[in-house]
Amino acid sequence: MNDYLSFNEGQIEQLETRFRAHMVNSLSGFKSANLVGTQDADGQTNLAIVSSVVHLGANPPLIGMVMRPNTVARHTLENLRQTECFTINHVSAEFYKKAHQTSARFDKSQSEFEQVGLDTEYLADINAPFVAQSPLKFAVRLLEIKPIEANGTEFVIGQIFHIELDGNALQCDGYIDIEALDTVAVSGLDSYHVSNRITRLSYAKPNKAPHKISVSGE
C-alpha cells in the first residue's frame, strides 16, 4: 500500500522543470483561490487568480500574497503600486473556470473581466473593482511590498478596510462558513476542489481532548 518515495536535494534539482513545478506546487497543501481586482490610474481594470493569499493577523486585519513579477500578475502589481488598493474575491464553484482563465496572458489593454465574462462592481471611495459574482470579497489598502530576494518574488502586505459577504454565511461567533459559499480550494497548479467539513474543533488546551463545536459557533 504505502510505497514511499524519497527525493533528496540533488534529485529535486534534476527534475524536469514542468514536473518540478507541478510537484513543488503540491507540497504546501490546499491553497486559497482568490481573484485580485485592480485598476490603473486611467481606470483600466485587471483581474488575476492568485493562490497565495495568506492570513497575517486579525488586529489589525492584515493579509499577505506572493506575486511573481514576471508572470501575468505583473499588471496586478503595477496597478496596486499606483493606486495602493486592491480587492480580494473568493472564487466559488459557480465560476471557477472563468477565474482560471484570468491566468491567460492577456494584453494590458484587455480587461480580464470582459475576456472571461465576470462583472465589475464598484463601491464608493474604493479605487479597485470587485467581482460582482463573488459571495465574499474585501478591499485591501497596500501597506508594503517586501522583495523576496531568494527568487525575485514580492510579498504584498495590506490592511483589510472593507468586507462584503453573503450574510447567511456569517456565524454568531464571527466564523464565516465558506464551505456554504462554495468557495473552492486549489491544489498544485490546476486542480480545483470543493470541501466537506469534518468538524469544527474547540480551542486546544493541555490535558483536554478537543471536542466538536457546531458550525454556528454556539
Next chain:
Amino acid sequence: MNDYLSFNEGQIEQLETRFRAHMVNSLSGFKSANLVGTQDADGQTNLAIVSSVVHLGANPPLIGMVMRPNTVARHTLENLRQTECFTINHVSAEFYKKAHQTSARFDKSQSEFEQVGLDTEYLADINAPFVAQSPLKFAVRLLEIKPIEANGTEFVIGQIFHIELDGNALQCDGYIDIEALDTVAVSGLDSYHVSNRITRLSYAKPNKAPHKISVSGE
C-alpha cells in the same frame, strides 16, 4: 437568498476581539494544514500546527510561513533559529484531532509528539523530526526570517531539500494527488475539511476555453 452584509473600516475595528479573529481568519479562503517539526540543540522536539504555509516558488523550491512569536509557535521559531532546519508534514483526516491539539500551550520541556500521540521519524542528516503518520512531508533549510513590522509577526522563508511521499499519489506530470492522501484544509481558526475534486484544468491561453485534464496529468 443573498442578504449582503457590509463592514466598513470603523465597523471592523469595533468588532469584539474574538469575533473579529474568527471573521478575519475566514477571509483568506481555505488554508493548508501542516505540522511543523523542529528540535533544539539538545534534541528536545516540538510540533506545531500551522495554517500559513505558502508556496513561494518551484525553482529553487521555496516555501514560506507566517509565525506569531507570542503564541505557542514561539518554540518552533526558537528551534528553527538554532538548527536552521524544520520539517513540514501534511495533516490528514486520520490524525487531524491530534494535529489540532498541538496548538495547546504545552511547556517547552513537553514534546507535542508525546502529548498528542504522534510519532517522530528521523532521516539521516536531517536535524528535525518528521511526523511518522504523515503521508507527505518534506525538510526545509532556513534561508531568512523577514519581520512583518505591521503586526510583529515573522515571515519564515526556507528551501525544500528533501521530500518523502506515498508514491501512489505522485502523478506522471509531477502533480501530487493530495486529495487521495486525505490531506485536510482549514477554514477560519478551527474548521477542518476534506475535499472533492471538481477537476484539473488545462493551462490557460487567451481565446481558448480551459478544458478538463485527467488527474494523472495524461
